[in-house]
Amino acid sequence: MVDTLFIGLSVGSVLLLVALGLAITYGAMGVINMAHGEMVMLGAYTTVMTSTWLGLGIWWSLPIAFVVTALVGLLIERLIIRRLYGRLLDTLLATWGVAILIQQMIRLEFGLSFFGIHIQGLGPGLQNMSIPDVLAGTINIFGAEFNKYRVFMILVCALMTGVTWFIMYKTSVGMQVRAIIRNARMAAACGIDVKRVNALTFAFGSGLAGVAGVLMAGFKTVFPDMSTPMVVDGFLVVVVGGIGSLIGSILAAGLLGQVNALVAWGHNDVIARAVVFAVVILTIVLKPNGLFAYKRR
Amino acid sequence: MLSVANIDSYYARSQILHRVTADIPTGEITAVLGRNGVGKTTFLKTIMGLTDRMSGQITLDGKPLGTEPTFRRARAGIAYVPQGREIVPDFTVRENILMGAFAAPPGEREVPPLVGELFPYLRDNMNRHGGLLSGGQQQQLAIARALAAKPSILLLDEPTEGIQPNIVEEIENIIIRLNKELGLTIILVEQNLEFARRAGDNFVMMEKGRIVASGRMSDLTDDLIHRHLAV
Numbered sequence: 001m002v003d004t005l006f007i008g009l010s011v012g013s014v015l016l017l018v019a020l021g022l023a024i025t026y027g028a029m030g031v032i033n034m035a036h037g038e039m040v041m042l043g044a045y046t047t048v049m050t051s052t053w054l055g056l057g058i059w060w061s062l063p064i065a066f067v068v069t070a071l072v073g074l075l076i077e078r079l080i081i082r083r084l085y086g087r088l089l090d091t092l093l094a095t096w097g098v099a100i101l102i103q104q105m106i107r108l109e110f111g112l113s114f115f116g117i118h119i120q121g122l123g124p125g126l127q128n129m130s131i132p133d134v135l136a137g138t139i140n141i142f143g144a145e146f147n148k149y150r151v152f153m154i155l156v157c158a159l160m161t162g163v164t165w166f167i168m169y170k171t172s173v174g175m176q177v178r179a180i181i182r183n184a185r186m187a188a189a190c191g192i193d194v195k196r197v198n199a200l201t202f203a204f205g206s207g208l209a210g211v212a213g214v215l216m217a218g219f220k221t222v223f224p225d226m227s228t229p230m231v232v233d234g235f236l237v238v239v240v241g242g243i244g245s246l247i248g249s250i251l252a253a254g255l256l257g258q259v260n261a262l263v264a265w266g267h268n269d270v271i272a273r274a275v276v277f278a279v280v281i282l283t284i285v286l287k288p289n290g291l292f293a294y295k296r297r
Numbered sequence: 298m299l300s301v302a303n304i305d306s307y308y309a310r311s312q313i314l315h316r317v318t319a320d321i322p323t324g325e326i327t328a329v330l331g332r333n334g335v336g337k338t339t340f341l342k343t344i345m346g347l348t349d350r351m352s353g354q355i356t357l358d359g360k361p362l363g364t365e366p367t368f369r370r371a372r373a374g375i376a377y378v379p380q381g382r383e384i385v386p387d388f389t390v391r392e393n394i395l396m397g398a399f400a401a402p403p404g405e406r407e408v409p410p411l412v413g414e415l416f417p418y419l420r421d422n423m424n425r426h427g428g429l430l431s432g433g434q435q436q437q438l439a440i441a442r443a444l445a446a447k448p449s450i451l452l453l454d455e456p457t458e459g460i461q462p463n464i465v466e467e468i469e470n471i472i473i474r475l476n477k478e479l480g481l482t483i484i485l486v487e488q489n490l491e492f493a494r495r496a497g498d499n500f501v502m503m504e505k506g507r508i509v510a511s512g513r514m515s516d517l518t519d520d521l522i523h524r525h526l527a528v
Contacts, residue, residue, distance in 0.1 A: 185347055
């Protein structure tokens with residue numbers, strides 16, 4: 001039982017990293033970013049690449065993947081999303097297109113596979129990332145055995161959530177983001193450069209997804225469409241938690257992760273998935289704005 | 298001086314302002330008058346760059362602002378107190394005021410001492426949520442937020458609308474003080490003609506998205522009022 005709750009917690013925490021980025025970007029910009037899952041995948045591939053090409057372990061992959069995915073996110077914002085603000089469905093379709101493009105780029109090794117050039121680590125095949133010995137095996141906490149890697153996952157997610165909270169509530173740029181979420185026009189009239197802040201927010205959210213990707217690489221197989229279910233789950237968390245609410249995302253991720261783990265433990269994964277969806281539907285019916293939507297006037 | 302020339306302004310495809318031209322004298326209060334729906338609020342929003350699209354020139358002390366994004370206009374010294382106040386309900390009073398300070402010069406991001414002097418209630422309730430304040434207190438907060446930007450021009454959209462009568466006069470006096478003592482240029486959209494006459498140095502009369510008359514407040518004749526304001 002404790003074991004199951006623990007697995008639920010670790011799954012929920014990765015889910016949270018994915019959802020945080022979505023919650024902030026949707027809250028601040030009204031953009032449904034279907035390419036967000038691909039940032040998770042890119043994070044995972046960055047881990048594989050830093051290991052094969054630079055010989056660096058997972059510790060280094062964390063910051064490197066954050067920077068790589070944040071830059072890719074910035075690029076997507078600059079090239080596409082910036083031109084589509086206020087057009088919800090258009091951003092959804094456009095970012096979905098970007099998602100497919102990114103997947104194919106990895107699968108076709110940036111198109112080089114057509115020329116018979118093979119980049120080790122990319123391509124349509126499955127990749128495995130070995131985890132360092134320190135994180136292998138179990139650790140004994142209060143008499144119970146816990147998988148070390150899952151503990152590591154939870155700690156990294158907690159740290160990144162803490163950093164996000166600090167930025168959002170204790171820094172000037174975070175206050176600008178919160179002001180934009182509440183009232184973008186008034187924020188602009190108060191001298192806030194909404195476009196610049198949005199670009200930074202988008203990059204940060206993408207970076208968080210990249211970190212989630214690094215953690216995924218350590219316990220799941222890495223392949224080009226590994227992240228498609230992740231983005232769906234991420235949106236479920238956002239919808240249940242309430243748009244733009246940090247605390248809502250945290251609790252919703254925990255809730256869905258635990259429901260999934262508990263039902264999977266009692267029955268099986270398929271039933272667990274169905275129950276998760278039932279919980280989400282019930283939430284939308286009872287509280288259409290999510291559990292923690294902030295009150296508008 | 299703030300000048301607007303040949304301004305057309307639009308929401309989506311509908312044109313609200315037609316060829317609006319006006320000079321707003323520095324250091325004075327200019328009242329924008331007219332019936333409901335003639336484009337007074339849109340006039341202020343256009344100066345702030347908050348309509349969907351505009352054409353024409355806006356210059357502040359010779360500096361062109363017409364193509365600048367909203368946040369640059371704010372940083373150039375124009376502060377906006379919108380109709381309905383639009384304070385953030387789950388920000389504290391302090392956060393709401395500091396939100397305005399993003400338009401202030403770097404290093405001057407603070408709650409101005411003047412705010413405490415003008416609005417003792419706000420000074421004593423800095424940690425209350427904005428949404429818990431009464432209409433009049435929210436109006437004070439919206440003005441405080443604008444002052445935090447250290448502006449040279451204040452755009453006020455119906456500052457006395459929908460607030461309890463005992464606070465109306467207090468806010469009116471504060472508006473006059475901001476102009477007389479601090480030398481702020483104020484553009485005041487006002488339905489209350491009596492207050493507009495008392496406070497305003499100049500007037501601009503609007504009808505159907507156009508400016509139909511303007512001049513010194515002493516030139517505002519009963520005939521003009523009858524023609525453009527009587528319902």
